[in-house]
Amino acid sequence: MTMQQIYLAIPLLPLLAAVVIGLFGKFLPRAAAHIVTIAGVAISFVLSVYVLKDAMVSLPYNETVYSWLKSGNFSFEIGFLIDRLSAMMMVVVTFVSLMVHIYTIGYMHEDKGYARFFSYISLFTFSMLMLVMSNNFMQLFFGWEAVGLVSYLLIGFWYTRPTAIYANLKAFLVNRVGDFGFLLGIGLVLFYFGSLDYAAVFSVAPQMADIQINLIGNASWSLMTVTCILLFIGAMGKSAQVPLHVWLPDSMEGPTPISALIHAATMVTAGIFMVARMSPLFELSTTALSFVLIIGSITALFMGFLGIIQNDIKRVVAYSTLSQLGYMTVALGASAYSVAIFHLMTHAFFKALLFLGAGAVIMGMHHDQDIRNMGNLKKYMPVTWITSLIGSLALIGTPFFAGFYSKDSIIEAAKFSTIPGSGFAYFAVLAGVFVTAFYSFRMYFLVFHGKEKWREVKHHDAHHDDAHDDHDHHHGLSPTDDPHEPGWVVKLPLILLAIPSLAIGYLAIEPMLFGDFFKGVIFVNSEAHPAMQELTHHWHHIFHSATGMAIHGFMTLPFALAASGVFVAWFFYMKRPDIPAAIQKRFALINSILENKYGFDSFNDRFFAAGSRFIGNKLWLIGDVKIIDGALVNGTANLIGKLSLVVRKLQSGLIYHYAFAMIIGVFLMLTFFSKV
């Protein structure tokens, strides 16, 4: 096989599997659904690893597959750009996807949509691969929307549930708001650069840095700032940044495996990937980077707060995902693109692990998702317990774990950044460390330690009552039952994901951040944005190695914050459960703000959703029905009718009336013509 055939095979195998199972799944035995799709994605994974190894030694591959459309001077193509960035993304995507495929055998085994589910996740894998392998903006947009489609289909997988079909419509529309900006950004790129090909655009980008455009009146704007902010609005939709984050928590209505794959590990990081890919453009506008930085820090901190008060196990993890996406965005804003991608990778492993672990807990609890009904599960589900603990430790940034290396680097990058907003960003990511540790271990302790609370009275959270993952008539564990750990198809992915969650940071930090892994792929203007240079300086002069960084990490502020977060969580929820209740009462206002998620949802419902329906109704009933049809169309008909009533009276049928009119006419004509 030539490399080109391998590149083609990697996305097409999952597509083929998805099509076969999607069209013929119901004629095939049930097992065919997972055999075919797993075979497809497994081969893709192996080939991706091979491609990554190849990319380490050879030059980037950048070729057209076929010409999609030609119009005038513009041509749009489908093609691949395979460099280390895309190769690394391909490995992450296919690996997590493979794990999720295997896990799904266990998680969905009773569901009647078994084949449909496998078809969807394979289709997702194809779309995500097309997105990361693209060599141009158009194909990027293709993949971008295609993953959005699959996300829509999977959030609404249980399409009889009102909450699920509300959530999937919301997710699609909010993402479309982001795409609105993204498409306009692509339009500006095509207009000013004359091409949508990455290589062509990036090579002329530096000459475009000083171009000013007029959008409103004579006020001139930097082209790069406008373009980059528009592109970033697309990323805000897909990567769920404030204020376009509202769809992600609701997306938890989907089955848990896709929460891990789509809404944690891969699709939601597409925005991060996109900005890193566009680094040659973003580097040209400090204003745009500043915008990115501030949006990221708001998301990192304020979404973390919301994780504290959630009682649904999946929603805790969802808000933690939002907050971590904010961290990645902060890294982008600080021009530390490689750090953002590094965190993207480590996060993909440990967050997929946490979600799949949560799924295992949900299965063990017979589809009760309320963490207040759990407790002491470590006794019954040891593998889930250990792997979830590893995931949580990685998430809060414990030295030597994967998350430590990436997260600490983000904090350092924010500290060294000099662009406007970096002070706030540094504060936000630091405070976020405490918050993350607190909500993660609140959940961990409530689930795995303490009393076996399902044996007592059940909690039913008023807000998420019908939001539970309760397909197939599960209503939680009865007080006399013991939870059981699911079988090997569930445990194996947990273990395989726990390994990189432990080790990948230690192994990868040096080459990815300080070596030349991203050389020629990611571009940083070190003079204007020195954070990455400072970081490298630190590494070489203080840390020297990954071990050195971890040992140093025990003496830093972030570690102290994380440790105190864990301690407070333990103290509040294991030792003195009366304290959080008292705080909730004492600070009722803050609690209700958090309960209402800062009011974004109700504002959007009342202002945007109800507003457009209101305007639509007015335009229809007043514009169309009353004015155009009522006054103009039927009005004209009525007017003609009335006129003819008048005119009809003239035709009286009496000769002398006509004779009289004729004589008047003759006189008038004589008068008129005699004057000439």
Added chain:
Amino acid sequence: MLEYFLQHILSFSIWLPIAFGVAVLFTANDNKPCVTRWLALAGSIASFLVTIPLYTHFNFADGGFQFQERFLWIASFSINYHLGADGLAVPLILLTSFTTVIVVMSAWEVIEKRVAQYMASFLIMSGLMIGVFSALDAIFYYVFWEAMLIPMFLVIGIWGGPNRVYATVKFFLYTLLGSLLMLVAFIYMYHQTGSFAITDYYQMPMPLNVQVLIFLAFFAAFAVKIPMWPVHTWLPDAHVEAPTGGSVVLAAIALKLGGYSFLRFAMPIAPDAAHYLSGFMIALSLIAIVYIALVALVQKDMKKLIAYSSISHMGFVTLGFFIFNNLGLEGAIVQMISHGFISAAMFLCVGVLYDRVHSRQIESYGGVANTMPVFAAFVVLFAMANSGLPGTSGFVGEFMVILGAIQVNFWYAFLASFTLIFGAAYTLWMVKRVFYGEVANENVAALKDLNKREFLILAILATLVLALGIYPQPLTDMTNATVNQLLSHLSHSKLPAGF
């Protein structure tokens, strides 16, 4: 033999379906509809096959008229039987002959009364519309243009819903009033040039005020047909009352007659006026895209919703015309073809539900996906295409027009891009209310999934929607030379020397 056929291929394309239509009328017998149905199907397929060589024998490098036929028809007014097709007309002719096959299939056992007349109407209408797309003589064109109204009038008036009389009269008067002004324009130009040949009009210099009047006369005819805001209100009424086949032809082809004619007449004959009035035309297009999308959002009747969605999508066609660049014009043509597939599919889907439940109201349904899973899969695909999802044909035209518009004015593209949000909102909200959720009532519980005939129709359309979305280049290869020629023609002023 083959040579003779190729020389007269446009005549065959026009008259073969009409001949079959007349033949079908002779089989009229509602007790034995099978003969009629099979004859109509054979006729429509034959008529479709006849048009295929228009693609296979098309010279892609030539932007002018190909497959020309010409002889004198009425000598005293020098009216010619003159046919020809370019890269703009051929895709629309193929769309027309293809859609007729779909319509005949869709009517199969659904229409039980006056089957022959129904089938014949569509076959004859197909020939007449191909006539509109290929006539190069103004009067000849005008005859086809007006004649195709008659079968459509009959289809809505005879097989239509309860309020069909109001709808047909509104439809007829709206379109007739507009076309009369077009006739006046033709007569004026005949007086000036002594010819009814369209190509002569292309060369005819005219001062700006005359051009503006001519343009507005054409505008009256074509804007109603497309329809553009604010002369669109006939369309939702006509769709609601029309039988499924009528809606399909109306949306898939009849609207394109207006779009086609802008490019064939109004713009090249009065290019200076087209530039002069472009701001006005763009404003109307953007109003259609945004205003009509909001109106679509609140519709309670599925057919009305899709009708408004059609108007909104046609806004992209007119926007693409009047930004005067390749991306815009070709995008508009792609959008016309794509909308032909998607709107046909959407109306057929409503027809599938209507045939079973006899309601078009969204509130009569809920949870249809439980009882009709295969059908729901098709609907989701077409709904996504209607929302402009990449990979479906619905994306291509909108993408091109938006990218073309941004080159003229950022804010045109900005307003047009609202379709990304609103288009998805009204389409997917309807899908949610009709297809998702628990089974809403007994009617929905009793639904049977698609039969083989319905499956075949929707599968063909789905294939085309995907094919055009994944690989649109064959279509733009056809239109490329024609669009280049048209743009260069439009860039030359036709004002007489001294003005």
